[in-house]
Amino acid sequence: MTGETGLSPVRSALTDMIPAFHIEERSEYLHMTHRFLPNESRQIGKTILNVIVLAFALAVLLSGFAAGRAAADEQNLPYADRYIDLHLHLDGAITLDIAKQLAALQGFTLPDAPDEELEKYLTVPDDCESLNDFLKCFELPGYLLQTPEGLREAVHLVADNIRNQGVLYAEIRFAPQFHTKSGMTQEEAVQAALEGLKETELKANLILCCMRGEGNEAQNEETLALAKKYLVEDGGVVAMDLAGAEALYPTENYRELFAKAKELGVPFTMHAGEASGPESVRLAIEYGASRIGHGVRIFEDPELIALVREKGIALEMCPTSNRQTHAVEDMADYPFMQFLEDGIRVTLNTDDMGIEGTTLAKEFRYMEETFALSPEQERIVLANAVDAAFTTDEVKDWLREQLGLPKGMVIELLEDTLPEAS
Numbered sequence: 377m378t379g380e381t382g383l384s385p386v387r388s389a390l391t392d393m394i395p396a397f398h399i400e401e402r403s404e405y406l407h408m409t410h411r412f413l414p415n416e417s418r419q420i421g422k423t424i425l426n427v428i429v430l431a432f433a434l435a436v437l438l439s440g441f442a443a444g445r446a447a448a449d450e451q452n453l454p455y456a457d458r459y460i461d462l463h464l465h466l467d468g469a470i471t472l473d474i475a476k477q478l479a480a481l482q483g484f485t486l487p488d489a490p491d492e493e494l495e496k497y498l499t500v501p502d503d504c505e506s507l508n509d510f511l512k513c514f515e516l517p518g519y520l521l522q523t524p525e526g527l528r529e530a531v532h533l534v535a536d537n538i539r540n541q542g543v544l545y546a547e548i549r550f551a552p553q554f555h556t557k558s559g560m561t562q563e564e565a566v567q568a569a570l571e572g573l574k575e576t577e578l579k580a581n582l583i584l585c586c587m588r589g590e591g592n593e594a595q596n597e598e599t600l601a602l603a604k605k606y607l608v609e610d611g612g613v614v615a616m617d618l619a620g621a622e623a624l625y626p627t628e629n630y631r632e633l634f635a636k637a638k639e640l641g642v643p644f645t646m647h648a649g650e651a652s653g654p655e656s657v658r659l660a661i662e663y664g665a666s667r668i669g670h671g672v673r674i675f676e677d678p679e680l681i682a683l684v685r686e687k688g689i690a691l692e693m694c695p696t697s698n699r700q701t702h703a704v705e706d707m708a709d710y711p712f713m714q715f716l717e718d719g720i721r722v723t724l725n726t727d728d729m730g731i732e733g734t735t736l737a738k739e740f741r742y743m744e745e746t747f748a749l750s751p752e753q754e755r756i757v758l759a760n761a762v763d764a765a766f767t768t769d770e771v772k773d774w775l776r777e778q779l780g781l782p783k784g785m786v787i788e789l790l791e792d793t794l795p796e797a798s
């Protein structure tokens with residue numbers, strides 16, 4: 377890309393600074409496809425049972441809310457401003473401020489330009505229609521995360537940043553195999569990220585991403601081995617993920633990898649049902665995923681919706697990301713509220729908050745304004761996130777206390793009200 381003509385001075389400076397490999401890598405990683413979803417598949421029946429279940433959940437939550445009002449968080453935020461983020465990519469969470477700090481730490485000089493100009497290379501406009509523009513935003517973060525000190529500090533700064541935004545607990549994910557360009561090993565990358573966790577006061581854990589792709593089987597095996605080696609119940613690596621171009625590299629290619637993860641007792645989530653349809657989610661569940669990244673497209677398959685509900689699978693949904701990457705053609709058809717009403721354990725997350733220019737607060741406000749998500753429903757969404765977190769019961773109890781939620785798993789309470797599955 378260096379030497380292209382007609383580039384802005386900032387773009388030229390960045391392309392000179394950053395090797396061209398990043399854009400290639402990220403096109404594997406990202407999954408943006410413009411696609412049409414059949415409207416007729418949205419005819420999902422809603423049963424009276426679901427209404428009863430939802431009413432029961434609301435009653436449980438509201439009683440817990442009243443009881444929990446006495447709880448005091450050290451930041452003294454109102455309950456409505458406290459969040460949990462289960463789906464947050466480290467490289468996608470690098471804001472300009474964090475990028476500047478990471479550059480200074482590592483002795484890199486960012487192009488001399490006003491912030492608004494630099495922002496364009498980190499954050500896409502909300503109406504971004506170009507995959508290329510979206511992918512370019514990963515170049516600079518990728519470049520800044522190739523040394524142990526860069527990675528450690530990135531985890532620290534991202535965690536501090538979201539803590540300041542009211543996040544009480546987060547699971548930060550990254551692909552160790554993306555951080556080996558300057559000679560760092562995957563294991564050194566994991567160790568650096570773990571060091572970063574120690575430097576923040578945020579309660580947070582790490583998820584290691586394996587990548588969909590070609591010719592990276594050994595790297596994925598290594599990531600799995602590291603997930604197993606560093607696996608803890610809290611305060612470190614707690615799970616594994618599968619990210620990357622879902623439509624190009626189908627979930628069935630990863631059957632063996634995740635069979636091994638299951639055998640080794642490594643919990644996992646998988647990006648599925650975002651760029652590919654219901655079959656991808658069905659396989660992810662069959663392989664043992666307890667959560668699904670996005671899962672938007674399960675609305676095409678009523679039987680799968682029932683399965684996801686029965687198994688208590690949590691969906692890590694990310695509205696701004698889903699809008700920007702066109703996971704649904706028209707956001708009017710975004711199925712979040714339908715899933716919520718169907719009793720599916722939906723959660724709200726940021727995905728790539730730096731690139732998308734979002735925060736969890738913005739995600740919740742967006743859902744309120746666009747889909748009339750009510751305060752009571754927000755409490756269910758947060759309760760779902762607590763239930764689905766890859767952490768200990770002690771941390772979950774602490775989170776429920778901080779959020780003014782009742783003790784115990786909401787979905788289990790719900791299941792008590794359900795008749796035996798036929």
Ligand SMILES: [Zn+2]
Pocket residue numbers: 463465619647669727
């Ligand atoms: Zn993601």
